[in-house]
Amino acid sequence: MKAISRDELVSHLLETGLAGRVATTREHNLRNFARFARRDPDVLFGLDPDGAWGEADVLALMARRCGVNPDPAHRHGVDTIDAELTADALGRLAAVLRRLAEARGSVLLGTGHPSRLQPMYAAYGRALRAAGCATLTPARERSFDMHGADGARPCALDYREQVGVLRVYEETASSNQKGAPRSLGEPVHTHSPQPVRIALAALAEQERTVPDLVLGDHGWACGAGRLGIRSVGFADSNDPAVFVAEEEGHVEVAIPLDDGLRPDCYRMLTAYVLQLAGLSQ
Structure with a gap:
């Protein structure tokens, strides 16, 4: 396979909209920055920030680590992710994966983006498993009530x-009778740290050690990092928690990119990371 250069990667990021002028609007970004400053659980992703983090602080951080427009007067329209920052973060991710493979460590893969990002995580998992790493799947079929602003859902x-790649699936009752067995419906998009906490608790119940790395997004990355477990996370420009977690030392690498594009858009960046990590198959 032909090696992918950094310039080719950056061009791909810009052409697909993974970085550069992204689809996530300035309004959405600023709204989430304000919600983070108010400590809205849905945008904290399980993080309990060490710092004060007012709106201006979050904007300044996101401009520096993600590449959003730093001007507080820019309130509407297009916002940006710096493709060079994305490429830098992907290089740091590759270094983490290379060290994990060399140590033949264990990894827990989980995502709150059940359709868009799942194939990317699966590709990382296959490469790490081929290198001798253990890919963990604790709490498979574990039922729980996931709590959110609209209440609990099974x-x-x-x-x-x-x-x-662990995902959250909505459970559906197979009949209307109370206590009837449930089946899995479609996987759900979630910001919640509950899934990673449940997975880690299941490992503890089995008297197994915690994973050497959690690779994920949203609550998977922040929830694990807040518990002191090494984690890396992909994050959009409206996901300040992951970047705050990186700034405060809870998440090792936060990778800025648009996380809502077609799965095929992430293939080149995945191949680039595996190439740098020496894990290309």
Whole structure:
């Protein structure tokens, strides 16, 4: 396979909209920065920030680590992710994966983006498993009530591929009778740290050690990092928690990119990371 240069990667990021002028609007970004400053649980992703983090602080951090427009007077329209910052972060991710592979460590893969990012995580999992790493799948089929602003919804952890990327699935009752067995519906998008906490608790119940790395996004990255477990996370420009977690030392690497594009858009950046990590298959 032909090696991918950094320039080719950056061009791909800009052409696909993974970085550069992204689809996430300035209004959405600023709204989430304000919600983070108010400590809204839905945008904290399980993080309990050490610092004060007012709106201006969050904007300044996101300009520096993600590449959003630093001007507080820019309130509407297009916002940006700096493709060079994305490439830098992907290089740091590759270094983390290379060290993990050299140590033949264990990894827990989980995502709150059940359709868009799952194939990317599965590719990382396959490469790490081929290098001798253990890909962990604790709490498979574990039912729980996932709590959110709209109340609790019955869910379960599971995966549907050879290399397990844990996702949250909504549970559906097979009948209207109370106590009837439930089946899994579609995987759900979630910011919640509950899934990673449940997965880690299941490992503890089995008297197994915590993973050497959690690779994920949203609550998977921040929830694990807040518990002192090494984690890396992909994050959009409206996900300040992951970048705050990196700034405060809870998350090792936060990778800025648009996290809502077609799965095929992430193939080149995945190949680039695996190439740098020496894990290309």
